[in-house]
Every structure is written in C-alpha cells, then in structure tokens.
Amino acid sequence: MMKNIKFIFGFVFLLAIAISCTVDGIDDDTSFINSVGAPTNVVAFYNITQDNTGLVTITPHSEGAVSYDIFYGDGTATAVTVAPGKSTSHIYNEGTFTVRIVATSITGLQTESTQTLIVSFKAPENLEVTISNDLLVSKKVNVTVKAKYATMFDVYFGESGISTPVSANIDQTASYVYTNAGTYTIRVVCKSAAIQTTEKSQSFDVTAILQPVASAPIPPTRQEANVISIYGSKYTNVAGTNYFPDWGQGGQGSSWGEFDLNGDKMLNYIKLSYQGIALADNVTVDVSGMEFIHMDVWTADAQKIETSLISKSNGERPVVKDLVANEWTSIDIPISAFTSQNGFTVADIFQLKFVGTPWAAGTVFIDNIYFYKAATPSTGLTGTWKMAPEAGSLKVGPTSGSGEWWSIDAAGVTQRACYYDDTFVFSSNGSFSNVLGAETWIEKWQGIPADGCGAPVSPHNGPSGATYLYDAVAKTLTITGSGSYIGIPKAVNAGELPNVAVPNSIVYNVTLTDNNNTMNVVIETGSNVFWSYKLVRI
Template identity: 50%
Template sequence: MKVFKYILNAILLIAVLWSCSNDEMNNLDFTKSAVAPTNVEALFTITQDNTGLVSIAPSAEGAVAYDINFGDTSASATIKAGKKASHVYAEGSYTVGIAAKGITGLTTEYAKEIVVSFQAPEFGTDPIIANDAAKSKQVNVTVPNDTKFAMFYDAYFVENGVETVLTANVGDKVSYTYANPGTYTIKVVLKGGAIATTEYVVTDFEVTEILQPIKSAPAQPGRQATDYISIFSDSYTNVAGSDFNPYWWQNTIYTAFSLNGDAMLQYSNLNYQGIQIGAAQNVSGMETLHIDVWSATANTIEFYPLPVGIAAENEKFFALTLLADQWNSFDIPLSYFSDLGLALDNIHQFKFVGAGSIFVDNIYFYKAPSAPSVLSGTWKLAPEANAFKVGPTYGSGDWWGNSAGDVTARACLFDDKYVFANDGSFKNVMDGSTWVEAWQGVSEGCGTPVAPHNGSAAASFYYDEVSGKLTVTGKGAYLGISKPYNGGELASPSNAPDSITYDVVLSDNDNTMTLSLYYGAGFWTFKLVRDVPPVVGNWKLAPEAYAFMVGDSYGSGNWWGNSADDVTGRACLFDDEYIFSANGSFKNELGGSTWIETWQGTEGCGTPVAPHDGSTLATYSYDATAGTVTVIGTGAYLGIPKPYNGGELSDPANAPGSITYDATFSDGGNTMTLVLYYGAGYWTFKLVK
C-alpha cells in the first residue's frame, strides 16, 4: 500500500534559506519552481535469523533526506539520501511511514505495510514470470501480495555461467534483460524473518526477442501541403511513383510491412539500400528532413539524400544512431547537408548504408508553417455555464454540463490556456494547477497536473479548414478536459492517446471555438474563447505632434520629433496601418503610398520600397510580462522602417528578420506607446486604434 501526500515543511525551508549567502538570499526564484520529491519507494529486507532486524532503503527523485516512522512505539529516525535505516521489530504487522524531503522542505509521504514473522514464508499464487511485451529479451518477475510470513524476495537469473540476483519487496517487480534469447532457469527465493526460506524454480523458461516494432512510429503533426514534401508517410500525400527497392546489387531484403494498417518499410540483412523518388524534388525551400527508424539492436546507419548526377565521392550522409527496441526519430536540418556542399534543388534518391535490420517510416522534408493558422493564439474555456458538457447527441448537454458556479469553483480549470503557436506547435498551459479527477490517481478537485496531461508534451496541431477538423498531436495534449478521446474515456493517464481530433465551428469573428468530440458513447462539447492580447487591432500613428520622435533617453524627443503640420505634410505616413490579427499574423498596410527617405532612394510620399512595402508574410509575438511586442518578418516594422534593434538602416537590403519594441498601453487599451533602443538613442512611436 502506498499513500502520497504533499507537505510544506516550513522549518526546513527556513533552515535552508538561512544557510544561503547574502547573494543567494536575494534570489529565491528556485522556491517558486521547486517541487516535492517524486517516485518515492523503499526496499525492505530482513535478516533470516529470527532477530527481526529490518533494513529500510528509501529512494526518490529530488530528495535530500528521509524521516522514517517505524510504525511501532519507537522514536522516528532521519537519514540522508542514499543511506539505509535499520530497526529491530517484534513479530507482527506494521505500517512504516517515510517522508521524503526536498531541498526546499517540500515533502512527499510514502507508507508500506510490512509483516515480521519467524515462521517459514509461504507462496500464495505462484510468482509471475513473463517476457516483457515491449522490451526485447527482458523478463519481469513479480511475487504477488498473497504470500504468508514474507517481506521480500530474491530473483536469480543465470546467463553464461554468471548469476545475477535482484531483490524486491513482495508485490513489486524486478526486471532482467538477457543478452541472447533462449531457454533459461529462473529461481525465486521468498524470505521473511525466519531462518528458513522458500524457493520457486522454473528450469525451462523461454526468453524471446522482439524483432519488429509492436507500435507505430510517433504520430506526425498536421501540415499544410505547401509546407512539406513527403516521400513515405501515411500522414501526408506522398510523391507518386517512388520505388522503395530499386536493384543496386545490394544484399538487403526488402519487405513492405504493415502494423495494424500502418505501412512501413522493412530492410533486413542490410548492407546498403536505395529509394528512388518518383520524381526529382527541389527541397531547397524546405528546412528539415525527417525520418523514423526502428531497430531490434543498437546500431548506426548512414543516411544519404542524393541529388541527380552526384559522384560517389561527393555523397554526404547523416549518421542515424539507433537505440534498440524503440522508434528513433530524427529531424535533420537541411543546412547540415548544404553546409557540406550538397545541392538540394534536385534530390531524387536516398541511400542507407549499415548492417542488421531496420524498419523505416515517415520520410519527408518540411518547413515551418508559412502562414499562421486562424486558430493561432491563446484560448480558454468560456467563463459560463455549459462551457463543457456531454450528451447523447452532437452538441447536447443532456447528461451533464458545468454550472455557472463551476467557473469559480473550478477556477483552476477555467484559467487553463490552450496555446496554438504560429509554428504549428501546441501547448497546454496550467500554471501549476488544474482540475484533476479520480481516474488520474488523485482526489477530485484543483491540484497539481498529472503527467502526461501536465503540459509537458511536445505537441503540435493541425486545423483543416475545409473539413472543420482540428487534431492535437502529442501524448497528453488535449482541449477542454483530458479524459475523453476519439472512441473512449481514459481510466488511466498512462493510456493517453498520441493524438485527438475534434470537430470545430468558429464564430464571433473567429474568436469563439466550439469543439465536439465523439467518444464512443456520446459527445463531449467544449466552448473556447480566444484570449485576445491588447495589441490586436488596426493601429495608426497618432495624428499629433511628436507621434514619432527620437532622443538620447528613454521616451524623449529632444533630438527630433514630427510637427503638427507633418500630420498633413506626411499624410501618406499617418494613414499607414499596422494590423495585428488575433491569429498572430501582422501586416503593414500602406495603401500604395508611404513616406520614403533617401536611404530608400528619395524623400517624400512615394511608392513603398521593398521589403518595407507590406508584402512580407509577417507574424508577431506579444509578451505581457516583459512588456514587449516583436514583429517577425523581413520588412515588417512599426512607425517607420529605418530604426531596428541596434542600428538604423542605410540600405533596404539589410532589413532585419524581426524588431522588438517596448510597449505600454493607455486610454483603455486604445493607445500604444512603443520605444526602440537603436544603439545611439531611443525612437518613440505613439499609435492609436
């Protein structure tokens, strides 16, 4: 039996802080991010001599010490991490409590029932000895909890005359990985406080080797067709006509492999192997080459993209270092190859060189999304009744829906953020607390998020505007609540799917998103609203003197500022719009004319000069904490294009890829003041909606 509880030990925290130097005392940021120790366990062993001497060896992640309550009338003991405690017990049953303490005093409690007996131990159910379903040549042994008079057991594994002994509490598992498959003898010795022990022996256990993947490669993120070139993947549209086994006099054996309908390439007895792409591809506009490879053994494979007509001596490869019995995913920057002199405008083959057997999936080139999705931005559950609900029909809440009172009672859920980034990534942001439920192994209520539904997933999203379907990809990524998925509701966090697809309806100028999810027995519905940052909207320079100015100090215009007459004299500038969309896109809308300067060719109202002509496909990011706004895209700017972070332009060709401004808001969010330090002084711009 294990019981966990989180406690703040204020006395230890004070002691730790008091021992810090003065400089350290001024920076207590680590206390904000500190967490209690996790994965608290303890191994209990007892000497076989009828003395009742028990050894307790606790372990945990993030613990520096342990307080041990022995469960009898004796005083508790404190030991340092890595040490053991010993205690003599009379015969009987005891509950031993262990409090694992972290560096800041946060603790996690663990409890274990032990039996101290001087009678010979007895097995109840036979020990469970089985090959691991996912790990090749690994054998797992567990002694069930229905033993009598026992505390722990030793499991003996013999391979090539070498004996390995692993020890565990009754009820816990030990695992051993053999070097080779075959038939072996495995012995389990049950031990308690008595001198006598009890053995269980299997003389002909067959250890098996997993020679092929038992699950698919990681799910691939959704991408727009213009953002990838796929050679082999069920997730994308592939280049037609590719040959995955051209005859190059290789010894490799090719097999088209399918795992539950998921197509893969199997290459056995590998020496070298080619792939002939259906048509040569210009991938110079892509950024990354992706491939997934599975191998039963640790191995290294050379992976070559080959341009048309390349000489053998000029071929370039990337070394794929493979870990055994798992999918190995590689995202190789194409700059790796171009820096070696490889041309990327005419790729027509791939080559693998190595040994052993491999399974291959998801070979494709890709780049960052070329335009923000309409969903880009931060979303939350709508703060209202029935923001999430469930019923027998699409969109209904006949079975249950949250109440208006839940907006407050479950505030830890209603403040959760669902962040869709411009680069196609997705993140659940919970700020340390969300609504958790019993199926996650905790009491229902506001609490610490439970992995993998804790925002730690490396996730992405894909929204198909035509079909109205949104997929979040990444184990633990979700929208609304984490329990339902396509086809069911979770009973354990460990069963979280790799992706979830929702039907989407957008309304309220794309600022309200209604999601529907069929989970097999009915429909969950979630209503999300966009968390619109204050920068969103159409802005112009304020029609007044000193709407843009420059000086030697922050916010000053002592060197120069526009006059009131400039509002008319430079009307082509004062009517320019700086458009921040809720989906993260940004645009300079110049209307065919703006104020240009001599560094652009001539001074006065005239045709905008590229790249400062509004043609840039730009985005922006707003950091409320830092008080900054960044426009991203060569040629994107606010106010005037000349100044940037660290200088002023003398040639349009030198325009930076992004510019960051300090931003403050006033007048109910309708005025935005921007300050830009350019190295010699400060430019200030006053914009109004």
C-alpha cells in the same frame, strides 16, 4: 525537534548551493528552490534477517526528498528520521504491520505512503514465481513473487559473472537487463524472519525487442511552402510514391512491409541490404530550395544507415549516419552534404536509396521522411493563425506554460478536429476575426448537453468588429470585442466563464518563435491558473 532537524538539513543544503553558485560565478539567485514540489515515488525497501530475531532493515527511497520519517507501525510511539541513502533497523514481533513513510522536500512539502510488512518465523510457503519479458525494454526481465509468510525475495538472474542478487519486497518487482538474449536459469530465494528460506529455479527465455513500442517523435507544424514530404502522416506526401520497389534485393533475403504500431504506420525494411523509394513515373521533386532531409529511424541491430538522393539527370550521392539501438534516431542531413559532392544537383530528385550496415543483417523502421527549410521571417501578427494540431498545444496548470493539471493529447486533437480547423485572423488594419466555420468545439457551460463539436454559440460565434493591439516590447496582445478570443473562449483575465462576465477585451501574453511563425500564448485566469496555447501561422 525532528521537524527542526529536517529544516536545518534543508537550510544547510540550500546554503551549500548558494555558496557553490557564488564561488563558480553563477547567478546566486536561489529562488528556484521555492518551486521544488513534494517528493514523488515514495517507497521503502525491506531486508529481514533469517535468524528468528525479527530484525528488519528499512531503507526509504523517493525522488526529491531531503529526509524521511519512518513510523514502524507496531505501536512504537515516535517516528525515526532517516537521511536519503540511509536505513533504519527495528526488531518486530511476529505479525503484519503497516509501515508509514513520510518524505519531506527541501521546501517542507511532504508526501506520505504506507506499505505492508509481514514478519513471520515460519519459512515461506506456497511460493509462486512469475517471470516475464518487459514489453518496453529489450532483454529486460521482471520477476514478481507470491508466498505465504514471506517478507522479501532475492533473484539470481543467472548471467555469467553476475553473482549479486536483485532484492525486492514481496509486493514489488525485481528487474534485470541482460547483455544478450538467450535461455537462463533464474533462481528465486524467498525470505521471512525464519532461518529457513524457500527457493525455486526456473529456465526462462530472455528475448530482445526487435520492433519499436513507441511512435517516432511528431514533426513540428510547418507551412506547406517549407516542406516536401515523402512519407509520414504529419504532412501531405508526394502522390503516387512507391515505397517498396525492391530493386532485386528480395533474392538476398531482404524484405519489406508497412509496420502498423497501434494505428501509426511506418516503413519496415527487413535485413536491409539496400532498398529504395521511387516517386511516380515522370515525377521529380526540386529540393534545391530546401535545407535538410529529415527521417526518424528505429533499429535493434543495424549500426549505420546510408541515405542517397538520386537525381534523374546526374546520378546519386550518399550520406552515412550512425544509429542508436532500441530507440528512435532523428536524422537531419543538410542538402549541402549532397550537393557538395562533385557538383551534384538536386533539382530533379526521383528516388531515394537506403543501405544498411551490416549488409543484409539489420532491420530498420523509418518514419517521417521529408525535406524542409526554415520558415521565412514574418513581421508581427498580421496573417492567419490556427492552433497547432499537436499534443500539448492546449493546456492548463499552476504556472505559465504548465500543463500539470491538463494537457491535450494526440487523441484529443483528433477528437477536436472541428476546433483545430478554426482560424484567428489578424488584419493589417488592426481588425481581428475568429473564423469558426459551421462547427467548433463547444462545452456544457455554453448551455449544451455535452461537450463536443457543434454550431458556435453566441457571443463566441465569430462576431464582427473586433480589433487587436499587439505590443512587441511588452509582449502583450489585447483583443477587443465581446465574444472574441484567442485559444478557448472561457479563459479570460478575471477567471473562467461562466463564473465571470463576458469581457469586452482580453489581454494575453505572447511570445513569437520560429521566425515569427509560431505564437505561444498564455493567459492567467485568476490567481495562479494559467492557460497556454500554441498557434502556428498558415
């Protein structure tokens, strides 16, 4: 009966969506419901009364559930069904119990989790409180508690005007984000089923994070002709550039350096008044053929940044952009925003200047400074391609384009440098070539002891005589020639090598983007196993 109730609830929810979509004139196809997965992050929050009754209120929570079954864990024969946002209460005897929560999604998929519940009529003892500043979120404080006989705890974080505590189970974390950094008195009240509680107060220094804890977004792969890079690791930078010429601002308390975030370097301008970047002596760049200047800026306390392009022949022009505190702000300024100012020309740029607001008070971190333009449209596949050297360019999952099961990360791209320099050549006469060089990435299924860089293994060693056929309407690409492939050699239409024979031809699904300079390739290797590749034209 409980299962029927759950599915009736799900049906009503789906019906409501269908009616709403019809009324609003939106496509009434509700087939997307079938793609909803099982619930995730399934937990339960406890609230226990301090009256020696053993009354516990259990509130389940998750992402993606339409109902919950709660098993109390004390021998009660049946579960209780709870709707999202609702709770169930139960009287326990003294003891330790395992509460089981089964969360059900609208498609009927379920996720189960268990939690320990301690019910004691003794006041908590041996209270240990751990308070820490969060490593990722500025001015966020996390509190965990250990205590004998305890079930839950309340935390009063001590910020003026905030009297409501944050509650958590004894094995969970109570967190709070302060408005301002500073010293606060944090009070923890630890609870069991007993009337008496145990508490502890502690003074704690709340700190603001004043530097990024994650790298700036990785720039897209671009053809060399479409980018002029000033600073960053993605493209080749203009040689000899001075990123800290000072220009006399050190006397105002400003400073500068190159900040290293776990190997990812970025410019750091401290208490920025104004600071600049100077190309090498007698070096200028002509950016009149570019469309934008890009940069990524992180700050905890600067409100705006003014960026000026400085010409060797006709002065400088500024453009001001707002910044968002405690996150990366990606800025793309049209070159026309500079050239529209009093006839400014950009054929001989030799310096850049940055001005902070407020003056000499905010600190900024800057990465990925480059000029760029959109790629020139190309026709069809003719040309030379390689795998995009970026995270996510090689992945596998249960649906087209999915990386649910595995997706290459940045470290994997570096490890497989011998693979990411391989090229796939489509000639105008219909011939196709895998150009692998002396080494490529080879795997144990090819008869070698361990995965790694090594000499290409026959027949996947760049055989000659292969051809290709691209159908732009059907968006399919057929590679003909035993041992020739796109992406990785083991993924073929019938399955994955060596479980199937090496085919004479392979058919891929292909989508071209970025003016036909990016190729997204998908191949289904058997039932619901999809390998996806991202290639870029070079």
